[in-house]
Amino acid sequence: MASASYRPVLVIGDRNYSSWSLRPWLALRHAGIAFDERPVKLRQGEATRAAIAVQSPTGRIPVLKLADAIIPETIAIIEWANEAAPDARLLPEDGLARALCRAASAEMHAGFAALRNQCPMDIAQRLPAPPMTADLARDIARVEVLWRDCRHRFGQDGPYLFGHFTMADAMFAPVATRFASYGIELGQTARDYVATIYRDHHFQAWQAAALVERDAAQTAP
Numbered sequence: 001m002a003s004a005s006y007r008p009v010l011v012i013g014d015r016n017y018s019s020w021s022l023r024p025w026l027a028l029r030h031a032g033i034a035f036d037e038r039p040v041k042l043r044q045g046e047a048t049r050a051a052i053a054v055q056s057p058t059g060r061i062p063v064l065k066l067a068d069a070i071i072p073e074t075i076a077i078i079e080w081a082n083e084a085a086p087d088a089r090l091l092p093e094d095g096l097a098r099a100l101c102r103a104a105s106a107e108m109h110a111g112f113a114a115l116r117n118q119c120p121m122d123i124a125q126r127l128p129a130p131p132m133t134a135d136l137a138r139d140i141a142r143v144e145v146l147w148r149d150c151r152h153r154f155g156q157d158g159p160y161l162f163g164h165f166t167m168a169d170a171m172f173a174p175v176a177t178r179f180a181s182y183g184i185e186l187g188q189t190a191r192d193y194v195a196t197i198y199r200d201h202h203f204q205a206w207q208a209a210a211l212v213e214r215d216a217a218q219t220a221p
Contacts, residue, residue, distance in 0.1 A: 006067035008035040010077075011055045013042045013062070015210035019121040019174030021062045022206060024077040027170040028064075029202040031085035035064075075109055078167045090167050097154050101168045104146055104161070108171040115139040119178040123207055124214045129182045140184060143175060148189045159196040173197050 010028065012021035028035055040051045040061055049059070056063045056072055064071040064080065071077050082090040092098045114135035130136065150161040150168065157163035161172065176197040179186060186194070197203055 008033065009038050009065040010035050011038045011040060011052075011061050011063045011065065013040055014213060015206055016124050016214050017042060017121055018061075019116075019177075020060075020074055022121075022174050023074050023170045024062050024064065024081070025206060026165075026173055026200075026202055027078040027081050027090055027167065029205075030165045030170075031081045031088040031090060033081055033085055038065075075105060075167070075171075078105075078170055082167070089164060090170075092154070092162050092166060094154075097162055100150070100154075101162055101166050104150060104168045105171045107146070108168075108175070112139045112143070112175070115143070115175065115178065119182045119184070121174050121177055122181050123177050123210045125181060127182050129184060140179075140186075143172075144187055144190045147172070147193050148187070151189055151193065159192070159199075161193070165200070169197070173200075173203060 008028075010021075010025060012018060012025060015021070025037075038055065040048065040055065042048055044051075052059055052061055055061065055065070057070060058072045060072065062074060062077065064077045071080055078090055082088070092101055114133060118130040118133065118136050147161060154162040158165075160166065161168045176194040178184070179190070179194050180198065198207075
């Protein structure tokens with residue numbers, strides 16, 4: 001649980017590019033947990049590595065810094081948020097839904113290498129679709145099947161994968177941005193879900209800040 005006298009600090013990378021930073025940030029915001037942000041500029045070579053090393057025991061970000069611990073892994077941060085703010089239901093209450101939410105989140109965490117590599121997150125731009133390799137086509141098809149199954153089985157009470165916002169939505173939000181940025185052709189359920197993420201007011205706040213960061217970087221001397 002969060003200390004009453006200490007605000008957690010989420011160490012994040014550039015909002016435009018850091019898909020892993022977006023995930024716990026969205027979860028913490030949806031959980032209503034007050035936290036501070038500590039940005040690290042990415043893509044600066046040794047300067048970035050040194051800055052991250054100061055903040056993270058694993059040499060990776062994001063990390064969540066608590067009064068007495070550092071949580072250095074995205075799914076663990078979201079699990080902590082679910083424990084700290086159980087009323088937010090970042091994990092569904094129903095046992096089967098909770099198990100499948102965790103399974104979907106873990107699949108996103110470990111898989112979809114072609115989608116990650118061929119369509120890196122770039123919220124601020126609309127980019128040409130990459131060559132549709134067999135691996136990329138399989139990743140996109142699997143995402144569509146997964147989203148469709150979650151929406152069909154658990155989405156009756158709202159527009160997110162399990163109805164209300166959960167860990168799975170935090171994990172897949174960056175995928176929605178990839179589909180939008182690269183103009184990937186999708187079926188109706190997937191198109192509707194991408195629109196849901198872009199209507200999410202917390203995501204909109206992240207997106208607006210990403211555009212400000214991008215513009216500031218472009219005008220810097």
